[in-house]
Amino acid sequence: MSSENADAGRENEESSAVWDVVVVGAGPAGASAAYAAAVAGRRVLLLEKAELPRYKTCGGGIIGFSRDALPPGFELPLKDRIHAVTFSLDGKFVRTRRSRRMLFGLINRPEFDAGLVEEAQKAGAELRTGVSVVRVEQHGPAVPDRRTVAVVLAGGETVLARAVVGADGSAGRIGAHVGVKLDQVDLGLEAEIPVPATVAEDWAGRVLIDWGPMPGSYGWVFPKGDTLTVGVISARGDGAGTKRYLEDFIARLGLAGFEPSISSGHLTRCRSDDSPLSRGRVVVCGDAAGLLEPWTREGISFALRSGRLAGEWAVRIAEAHDAVDARRQALNYAFAIKAGLGVEMGVGRRMLKLFERRPGVLHAVLTGFRPAWKAFAGITRGTTSLAELVRTHPLAQRALSAMDR
Missing domain, CATH: 3.50.50.60 (FAD/NAD(P)-binding domain)
Structure with missing residues (x-):
């Protein structure tokens, strides 16, 4: 050669x-x-x-933007299709909003x-x-x-x-x-709780979002067949308080008698x-x-x-x-x-600051003001985003600016 x-x-x-x-x-x-x-x-x-x-x-929530970013032909392994959301403010002022169209899906x-x-x-x-x-x-x-x-x-x-x-x-x-x-680190705690068929049926097609007791915290229940994914998240720094919130949340839901198959924690970082x-x-x-x-x-x-x-x-x-x-x-x-x-993260930061200061206002708006619920549904379906809403709706821009102050 x-x-x-x-x-x-x-x-x-x-x-x-x-x-x-x-x-x-x-x-x-x-x-x-x-x-x-x-x-x-x-x-x-x-x-x-x-x-x-x-x-x-x-x-495991799959909103519209997630679905649209998947490879062509990808079949989502959905465990449930969500048509209803129950909102609560630290366990109080509970209200459920429903939609004929699917809001989002849940996966493992x-x-x-x-x-x-x-x-x-x-x-x-x-x-x-x-x-x-x-x-x-x-x-x-x-x-x-x-x-x-x-x-x-x-x-x-x-x-x-x-x-x-x-x-x-x-x-x-x-x-x-x-x-x-x-510039933002949060602690999420989660439990995968197997439940009897009668309990699973009560949750089918519906999630719960609870605005929590600590600034910026919230909890969720996501049904996935015979298992409920129950979790909470809050700013890192009060691990004991976050753990206590999860325990109280599970007890309040009547799920304390069921043994989790998995209990885990995770830090999210922005x-x-x-x-x-x-x-x-x-x-x-x-x-x-x-x-x-x-x-x-x-x-x-x-x-x-x-x-x-x-x-x-x-x-x-x-x-x-x-x-x-x-x-x-x-x-x-x-x-x-x-x-x-x-841009979406920038609007999200403003929403977090508002939520930390005035969770009750956000809860009242989402549960009592129909345009706010329609906006929430649009975000979950992927037809709009927080940033798009603020950019295209003067009322949303003025409301967010007013509550920023």
Whole structure:
């Protein structure tokens, strides 16, 4: 073989050893990113530290924006379809609002997440489970050139990629590498409670949302067949108070006599406005980027939408031949996030501040003012958003501004 052919052979071998896109984390954000990059025809590796399926602390509500961000033809493994919402103010002033059309659906995360990963695999992504990422390097001896990122795994193995998407959760390695900054941390506690058929029938098609006793807190009951997902969330800092709220909430509902099959906790983290979304050829999405709605702490739709964008822009970053072009594509990704999800988060922060100060006002408006209920229904169905409502309805803008003061 001539030296020229040998050089070409080595180049091809090195190229095949480098993935176009490596995605770290196989939750909704990571699976969506892997799917988007694989559909574009790129070589994609999806890394997950757990074995799938795995449990995740999450209410499991699928609103319209989540449904619309799913891969084409994806069949939602719905456990229930919600047509009614019961609202209460720390157990008092209970009122149920109903809708002829479905408001949103409920899923169990193990089935849902596994289904999304399967879609990514069908699109061509390769999955590796049971692997933990130790660090990411963009300079140093493990990095062969400036177009490559080294993903170092536990045990010392190194995976090379032209672009990396971090979707490994709010306390993951990739967010730390990028330098994600947070300005809101909340503690969610949840219990999966199996119930008799008579109890399950009473909850079928209906959820409960309870505005809680601590500022910014609320509780929920989400029915999923023969199991009720019961949880509460509040600002981190009073773990004992949050635990007490959950215990009182379960007792008040008459569910204290049923043994939970799973009891779990989870911290949710919202990014600050100036938090970076990329570093070099690495971008973050979903929880790893601190992307979720600050008031309701809804994260699935934010994960799916940001994951899809991250996968699409990771393809462009992978194609970039120099640092300047890679940075340009990463900044375009950040702009897309801030122009959409970032605006929604801004309105959500204002709603959270209002809710912390005046939960009774919000409860009265939602339960007694029909346009507010219609707006709530529109948000859950995905026909509008909080940001869109404030932008297009002068009355909503004036009301929010007045209550801001």
